[in-house]
Amino acid sequence: MIRYQFFPRSHGITKDVEAVINCFKIVDNDISSDHLQLNSNDVLEKLRPHLEAIDYDVETGKSKNEKIPVPVLFGNNNEIDKSFNADALSKDGKIVIEVEAGRAVDNNQFLKDIFQACMMFEVQYLVIAVRNDYRGGDDFKKIYTFLETLYISSRLHLPLNGILLIGY
Template sequence: MQDVIDCFVNCDNKISSSIFTFSSNEVLEFLRKPLENIGFKVEKGKSKKSKIHVPVLFGLNNQIDKSFNADAVSADGKIVIEVEAGRAVANNQFLKDIFQASMMFQVEYLIIAVRNEYRGSDDFSKIYAFLETLYISNRMELPIKGILLIGY
């Protein structure tokens, strides 16, 4: 996890939302090489072949019946990274990320990277408060070991 955090810290001068308004794909492009250097497979584009499919449901003969896409996944398949830009809070994309990671086969940790600033809103703080409430209330138990929230 620290290696992933270091990737974001080392790219901060290129992706900081206080300076730039990049899309999530553009941010992911800056992070591609650093993440690949620490063993992550990173989405290369929006075509079906370029996406990273993480299994969710298996059918006959162990064939994958359902999968969800991830922006990046660790070599062992236990860590999934989702990089969000404008839709993180406005469209509740972070909730969809949590749901999908919870359904993904063998995924233990989710890393959600969100903008610190988006149209005058602090998306990081809003999601942080939500996650803190989720964990402190102890009313919902997720099938993943943890969620790391990164603000950029």
């Protein structure tokens, strides 16, 4: 079952963010961690046609020309000096999507995703998709608790309008 929570919880989701949620709902049975053990690339492959239909660029593989680079630093003549790769990016460059599987919590990949999204030029929203069930643990709940603490404490202010956490 697809679960989701938008942070900060004091803000509602936009239509563009809702469209991403709907893509996950469409493929729910094909990606559900309750009965499948797909890796993140397999999940992204199931999502691809639906994300592309709502105008997203989606990573197609691991080679350089198949990745989605998002600018971070610019040099002389506005040439890109540094970029981070995203799993998917809205055509307007405002919403970045990261799909995680086993590494989401165990390797703190979600923290790297947050950091990178904060550095990406013009990105306003981050979508992090994680398994509901990973080796008997609830990655969605673990990251939910972390994000809840981050936003309630208000000690760290992120340069994003929000983070959408999706559990699949």
